[in-house]
Amino acid sequence: xxxxxxxxxxxxARLGLNVEAVRTRVRRAGWRTQPGNDGRTRVLVSxxxxxxxxxxxxxxxxxxDDLTGLVALLTAAExxxxxxxxxxxxxxxxxxxxxxxxxxLRAEIAELTTRTDLVEQASTAAQAELQAxxxxxxxxxxxxxxxxxxxxxxxxxAAWRGE
Numbered sequence: 001x002x003x004x005x006x007x008x009x010x011x012x013a014r015l016g017l018n019v020e021a022v023r024t025r026v027r028r029a030g031w032r033t034q035p036g037n038d039g040r041t042r043v044l045v046s047x048x049x050x051x052x053x054x055x056x057x058x059x060x061x062x063x064x065d066d067l068t069g070l071v072a073l074l075t076a077a078e079x080x081x082x083x084x085x086x087x088x089x090x091x092x093x094x095x096x097x098x099x100x101x102x103x104x105l106r107a108e109i110a111e112l113t114t115r116t117d118l119v120e121q122a123s124t125a126a127q128a129e130l131q132a133x134x135x136x137x138x139x140x141x142x143x144x145x146x147x148x149x150x151x152x153x154x155x156x157x158a159a160w161r162g163e
Contacts, residue, residue: 005034005042014050 006014012022026033032044 003044003046005036006045007036007040007042011043011045 008019008022008026011017011026012019015022015025017025026043033041034044036042
């Protein structure tokens with residue numbers, strides 16, 4: 001198991017960590033450190049650290065399994081997004097159909113309102129005509145009654161006079 005002396009920055013570059021995270025890991029793992037001639041601290045690191053990273057609980061990380069799990073999650077997420085996009089499209093279609101139906105109903109309401117107004121106008125005109133006709137009929141009855149009454153009075157007068 002070969003070992004090499006690396007700076008915190010070099011270890012971070014290989015593990016994908018920042019310098020502070022590397023310092024914390026070095027302290028926790030108890031790796032050997034030594035100041036370098038250039039003023040940088042060097043850490044004695046086994047090659048195994050870069051091949052098979054170890055979790056803090058001592059178990060080895062299996063990055064292939066992690067990536068496989070992530071790929072599975074990503075695939076499931078993409079499938080769900082695709083399904084949701086399909087549902088969204090269907091809902092948009094339903095909204096467009098509903099809007100179209102609302103527009104048709106509004107047009108029908110406008111037409112029915114116009115027709116109702118015309119019927120009300122015709123009804124009002126018919127009621128006015130009916131009232132005028134009733135008045136005319138009443139006037140004709142009164143005139144007929146007056147004519148008949150004058151004729152009767154005239155006959156009575158003529159009979160009384162002996163004519």
